Amino acid sequence: MRRRVAGVGAGVEMHMARRATIDDARLLEKLGCVFRECGYEGASLAVLAKAAGLQKASLYHRFPGGKEQMAREVLAAAEALIARDILMPLKSKAPPAERVDILVRQLNGFYSAGRQACLLNMLSAAPTQEGPFAKEIKRAFAAIIAALAVALRDAGFDARSARVRSERAVMLLQGSLVLCRGMGTTRPFRDFLKRLPQELLAGRA
Amino acid sequence: MRRRVAGVGAGVEMHMARRATIDDARLLEKLGCVFRECGYEGASLAVLAKAAGLQKASLYHRFPGGKEQMAREVLAAAEALIARDILMPLKSKAPPAERVDILVRQLNGFYSAGRQACLLNMLSAAPTQEGPFAKEIKRAFAAIIAALAVALRDAGFDARSARVRSERAVMLLQGSLVLCRGMGTTRPFRDFLKRLPQELLAGRA
DNA sequence: GTCTATAGGAAGATAGAC
């Protein structure tokens, strides 16, 4: 449907690209929800289109590469969001305890208090199958672990302890989300968040 | 193809049910591998049939309920295996440290040293979608956590600590497997197993 | 940029011979 802007001379907007009914950021967010809920195989074009409020053909117009491109861009957007809201605070100059508090808040929002699964888990394929996103997923995990380790080194841990602790924290995060899905409750994630500061910083030098 | 047994009178075996080319246990194991690798949606009948060494129609003969029945029976078999090889040892009369050692060995075999994902994770659906196996998965998680807690109570922990620790161990297990898939290495799982005895028993009363 | 309509193929599932 063609839209007209009141007061604007007819014909002017016809030479401009028509406005999308949903902007890219919002679209990627809607698609991301589907991929996080259903995984890559489970996310059919029909479901994706319904979530976006668009027809399948409209999705193909905006993602000529089809479902794979959608997932790829969703993943890239998630990486950017993680970099800004999680990695950057972790590597800031603030006191480590404060960085961890920020981390807790950001994680809580990022995973909707345990109601949303992790994209990295849902888009992972078996190593033997070498999924289309293996490189991005590996990079994202490595970046999170590295940023956490930076904060822990700043908190006084040696390089090895910092790395072990940050890996363990990521395991607990992922495991808590798996448990939330499996048990049908957000409690494991909430408990994880409550204990995370202790888990990271207790016993520091 | 009809098989003849040398030395047996012709016609005798014709009245008996023809032998399956793959017995139920082996079949469920093959199908289980596919579900663990690909998840429920990703496990197509074509892939399942190829893994089983059968045609699709043969699978339907043995699982009239189709793919859902296959996954359900695979899950039930896994539950039985867990009960026998993991829960029972955890609830035995042996010293807690010894039970944990057995646990480590069994987990290592069960997950092929980190090469195989967890069926409970791969068959989980979002709580909002109420997947077909929600009840079984929840029950399996609860059973593992409860059995671990029994061993920890016997090790001297109070009920609450035992529960917290056992839940955390399951989170670490699941998280390590997620990380293995995501990073394309079995190291997180192997590290998890190495640290598991400490993780469970350190600081006991 | 979005839509309706449809092509082309893979998916789950069944029929019937052997």
Added chain:
DNA sequence: GTCTATCTTCCTATAGAC
């Protein structure tokens, strides 16, 4: 019990009007 052949439905993807 297993097979080949087939059915139907769903899925990914494209064509073309507006």
